[in-house]
Amino acid sequence: MYVTISSPHEGVASDKGLSDRPPTLPLTRLAPERHLYYEGDKVERIYQVKSGVVRLTRLLEDGRRQIIAFGYPGDIVGFPFNGHHHTECETLTRVELQPYLLTHLENGRSDPALHASLLQAALREIAAMQDHFMMLGRKTAQEKLASFLAVLADRVGIKTGEFTQIALPMSRADIADFLGLTTETVSRTFSQLRKNKTIALNGVHVVIIRNRAALNALAEGDHG
Secondary structure, three states: OOOOOOOOOOOOOEOHHHHOOOOOOOOEEEOOOOEEEOOOOEOOEEEEEEEOOEEEEEEOOOOOEEEEEEEOOOEEEOOEEOOEEOOEEEEOOOEEEEEEEHHHHHOOOOOHHHHHHHHHHHHHHHHHHHHHHHHHOOOOHHHHHHHHHHHHHHHHOEEEOOEEEEEOOOOHHHHHHHHOOOHHHHHHHHHHHHHOOOEEEOOOOEEEEOOHHHHHHHHOOOOO
8 A cells, every 4th residue: 555554545656547557568476575676776667566565665874674665456666766766675475566667657748647647646655655754753652553454454454244354464573664663562562452352363464353443543542
């Protein structure tokens, strides 16, 4: 979705109109734990995630990793900065991606509709990244994790009766690096949400939201 903790319903760097277009290039298919590109690589193509999940990261000056976003189906990844990738993109699951030549973003003469779609997706990415990093500094650990789970529930949650089930292909360390927390804090916060019956856990990679109203209130900072 460019899952950012401020994007409630759809990927901020997504464009559903692209899904209806005939493909211009063959699909790119990758197994889990493979790199699509590295930070600093020259950008020749940008990609729309068709299936699976990718992780976008940057290395900080002190060597620590910051996860910028998780890309889900519909999201577009690989936008350039000065002609180069400003993040590393690695697959968390088996993925399929539809590539588009960078020239479609830079020059709209050959395909104005595609150019407009890609440009709007890029602008949404910028706005959402700004919101995301502003919110990282204002939310508590519980509010951050609740916001993250609420976004995922809206995007990829599966209704199972009165509950919503979410698959988490990322590790607790990934979530920690995304939310600006330690792995221990993320694990402890999951346990807190489980103990107060907001969520249930089915192993490490499946979360069941039992009380969506409580999760939303916590995400919004309205929890007494």
